[in-house]
Amino acid sequence: MRLALLQLEGIAKRFGAIEALRGVSLDIQAGEVIGLMGDNGAGKSTLVKIIAGNFPASDGTIRIDGTAQHFHKPIDARAAGVEIVYQDLALCDNLTAAANVFLGRELRRRVGPFKILDARAMYERAGALFKELKSETRPRDMVRRMSGGQRQAVAIARTRLSEAKIVLMDEPTAAISVRQVAEVLELIRRMKSHNTAVILISHRMPDVFAVCDRIVVLRRGAKVADKSIAASSPEEVTGLITGAIHAA
């Protein structure tokens, strides 16, 4: 078997007396799209935050390309090739779309002894990314005035910037129009075709079944299912999430 791109081994997380995750193990290959499902409080967000470096696991190891990782800050995870699209998108309303895409890794050019922002290059690159996303997002527009779908495109364009190996998406299709959902799903397929691994957290069963290769269900902090989409069904997954079906 191929070495997994991302390997989670016995990941546990305790917040005081609360066990949010009880030893979750998971292997993900490059170019694989995983649907991570579970009810509220099942531990999805906690797991994603551990992979993204928001906080460390209480127990267990994360390996990327076989190397054990110790993330202390999101920037550590980013350096290892993990990008996350936050549910609230983490955008600055007072900046342009391009400024948001490049936030924290601005392109600069040298003018004499100074290094200044290379606005033109950022507009062009952001424009190219939006074009790749087939999104009508204009790089020079303020995010404040954008629709939900356009904001989503800005947040997703960010992950494309670094050619991330693993992209975590927290409910990307929760609050956008039908047309934009189709666009986001198309983007996920595009990432897959670039050999990027995607972990999609979603409550929307049709989205998961449309783009994912494999589905992982968490219940009360434990993994209760990890199987190919082809071998499952929305009914089974619903049962697994609610606990009507114990495990699969």
Add this chain to the structure above:
Amino acid sequence: MRHDAPTDPRGGGGATAGVAIDDIVELRERGWWQILLANQAFWVTVALIAICAVMSYIAPTAFATTENLYNITRNFAFVGIMALGMTVVIITGGIDLSVGSIMGVVAIVAGLILQAGYSWWMAMLAGLATGIVAGAVNGWLVAYVKLSPFVVTLGMLSIARSLAIVLSQNKMIYEFGPDAEIVFAIGGGAILGIANPVWMMLILTAVFALILNLTTWGRHIYAIGGNEQAARLTGVPVDRVKLQAYIVCAFMAALSSVMIIGWQGSAINALGQGYELRVIASTVIGGANLMGGEGGAFGALIGAALIEVIRNSLLMAGVDANWQGAFVGIFIILAVLLEKLRGRRRD
């Protein structure tokens, strides 16, 4: 575009959509003219020009004289310089109430060193260093200890003023030692008919405008004010940038202070009392948003200018100068009201 865009992504229409998106990349949401009309600093400039025109018409022999314009510009230069630093802090969503007191303690430190007979540059460096230390304390407590900027700088307002009084033993310092003439020339002199502090303000305004608009640091200042959490998540060194913002703000107050003692020829521990309000008023009138994320260098300058021109005009009109506070207060409230109205239209 919205209607003729093909809905079939695999169809021959893909190229058409591509061209259309290329066009969009170059588009701006609003033209330059519309951006200008939505800019508060622009409207304040219009108001300023209108007041100057009216005053020149009413009192041509008093207002529009070289001497009066020299005085007006020099008077607001000190506040203008401080307003630049304040703008940076306010854009991050913070506030610095301690700038007036920092001015006071810096003046006393520089004054004491001059009085002891040391050279002008040692006094100025010591003054500037005092400002940096005060700003670093403010910034550290705000950025790393995560205390509210309002409370921290209110504390510093009290501490710095008290230090100024203690250090000066509550005496005025007017004996500036062997380098007195140099200090007077720096703060009180003029080049090409324009007072030195005015030159300094103009140059610093240009520098701040460039830094805020063209550097990564400037971009991060705006990002922190827009959404601090987002800035943090995307890897902006939020704490460090905030610390630096408070240092810059206090440094500007110190710079203004070492200039003003040269102009006034003395250092008193009450220097800068009440300046924090005028400085904050200048930035807010110039379009800085107290909620963070908005503001600019030119706005700081123009806000300071408007307050001084109004004060000057009131004096000329024979109105008791004590009304100035009331007018400044009204202008602050109007500026915030204007911001709220603009915000409402935006949403």
